[in-house]
Amino acid sequence: MDDIIICRCQEVTRQEILDAIAAGATTVDGVKRRTRAGMGLCQGKTCERLVAKIIAEQTGRPMAEILPPKSRIPVRPVKIGIIGGKDDE
Amino acid sequence: MSKDADIIVIGGGIIGCSVTYQLSKLGKKVLQIEREDITRGAAGATDGVVGYHTKKPGAQMDLAVQSISMFEHLSEELGEDVEYGFHCGGMQPVEDQLQWDILSGIVEEQRKSGVDIRMISIEEAREIEPMLAPDLKGALYSPTGGKVNPIKLTIAFSNAAKKLGATVMTETEVTDLIMEGTAVKGVKTTKGDFYADAVVNSCGAWAANIGKMAGLNIPIQPRKGQLIVTEPIGPFMDVTLQCARYNVIKFRPEAVDDPAALKIGNSLSIEQTETGGLIIGGTREFVGYDRENSLEAIETILRRAVRFFPALKDICFIRAFAGLRPYTPDGLPLIGKVNAREGFYIAAGHEGDGIALSPITGKLLAEQIVYGKESYSLESFDPNRFPLESA
Structure with missing residues (x-):
């Protein structure tokens, strides 16, 4: 059960997330910095709530304290050329 | 009041974690206090350039040479892979x-x-x-320049320090310094008061706020x-x-x-x-x-x-x-003892060079605190070059 993958993009297991919580992580952001969960292509769209649920179970904290307060741009992957390309392209 | 640690380090970024590790290595009992979480500030929001070419000629470049040589065996020393790209250029x-x-x-x-x-x-x-x-x-x-994973590096310093006996308190905010006259004796925090022989301000971009608590004007x-x-x-x-x-x-x-x-x-x-x-x-x-x-x-x-x-x-x-x-106004960090405040040290102000200069900063400051003299001169980075007591 603990070897199931929670973050598919970075292949982070439930055990690794439990280890990060034991090492002091109390938020999704804290787990991310310690394990890379949520740092991949989907940027946590799949695993964020799963990670948050595990933290809530382990620490008893409310979800509002665990989830990141805001998202960073972009919402979905964007080609660099769309924003940083030449004006005539 | 009995002391809680030999030294209190405020700040859980790359510099605070390096200082905590190096002090622990020299046998000191360290209490590190971080307002949010380890690597939550600039250390977790940067690239990992460990290069010579971006360093200011002179003292900063000389310090970089000392620091970069320490990166070569850092993964083995800390017991964790910090993804150091040796001689990537x-x-x-x-x-x-x-x-x-x-x-x-x-x-x-x-x-x-x-x-x-x-x-x-x-x-x-x-x-x-x-x-x-x-x-x-x-x-x-x-x-011969390199690169590193800055988050892994910060966490590796922190884990290595904990293995050596350091106590790390996260989600703990320093609300004031405990002073006796002009001497700094400890810190007041959201989780109680703590006393030590020395306090290190390694709060990066927030270092001036801690300085104010000591009545100092830190130009960061x-x-x-x-x-x-x-x-x-x-x-x-x-x-x-x-x-x-x-x-x-x-x-x-x-x-x-x-x-x-x-x-x-x-x-x-x-x-x-x-x-x-x-x-x-x-x-x-x-x-x-x-x-x-x-x-x-x-x-x-x-x-x-x-x-x-x-x-x-x-x-x-x-x-x-x-x-x-x-x-900082002159582009150089502040590393060392504050003359006007007994027991108070600064290690901050590295701007974009904190990752590259972190190993040497921690090592030399720890030597200064423990032995009274560092093995490589920090003179160019002396915090007292600025008028810290000016209003």
Whole structure:
């Protein structure tokens, strides 16, 4: 059960997330910095709530304290050329 | 009052974690206090350049030489892989004759520290980095620079310190310093009061706030750097690369003729991480403690990236982020004892060089605190060079 993958993009297991919580992580952001969960292509769209649920179970904290307060741009992957390309392209 | 530790270190960034580790290594009982979480500030929102080529000639370059030599065996020493890219090299392509002339001058100064840095033709640069645009003029090249994963490095310092007996309190905010006359005796926090023989202020861009609690005016200001990270791709580049404007803005801001570029301090800094994503920055903006991303900055960063690496236009970026670098008026960090406050030390103000200078900063400050004298002089970084007691 603990070897199931929670973050598919970075292949982070439930055990690794439990280890990060034991090492002091109390938020999704804290787990991310310690394990890379949520740092991949989907940027946590799949695993964020799963990670948050595990933290809530382990620490008893409310979800509002665990989830990141805001998202960073972009919402979905964007080609660099769309924003940083030449004006005539 | 009985003491809780030999030394209290305030701040859980790269510098605080390095200082905590080095003090623990020298046998001291350390209590580290962090307001949020380890690597939550600038250390977790940056690239991992460990290069010579971006260092200010003189004292800062000499210190970088000392620091970079420590990186070579750091993974083994700390017992965790910090993804150090040994001798990946550093490069700064130039676009025109003016940049070539300015960088040639800086290179001459930097070489005085005994580092292999030189100007090369664009043909030679493209043999090293084939993805570079062919219409550039040439590049500054430093073959022996490295790169590191800054988050892994910070956490590795912290874990190694804990193994040596350090206590790390996160989500604990220092609300005041405990003073006896002009001596600092401890800290008041949201989780109680703690006493120690010495207190280290390693709060990066927030160091001035702790300084105020001691009645000091520490001249460190937050300077925002915005960056993006791309989707992971196959091997694209080896070096850490900054455009020439990076050093020009850093060392000769008066030579930048584009007011928009100067306002947000935009220049390209790019590297590929071990997991394949490219980290691309960056800006240098004075906007207080704001850590938001702006479309204006992202656009200029991406435009610069495509200018130097045209193939990047078809790569996706997946996230933008920002960190607050601790700026000092003379571009040098403050490392050492504050003469006017017994038991109070500063290790902050590294701006964009905190990662590269972290090993040596921790080592020398720990030596100064424990032995009263460091093995390599910190004189150029003495905090007392600034009028800390001025109103």
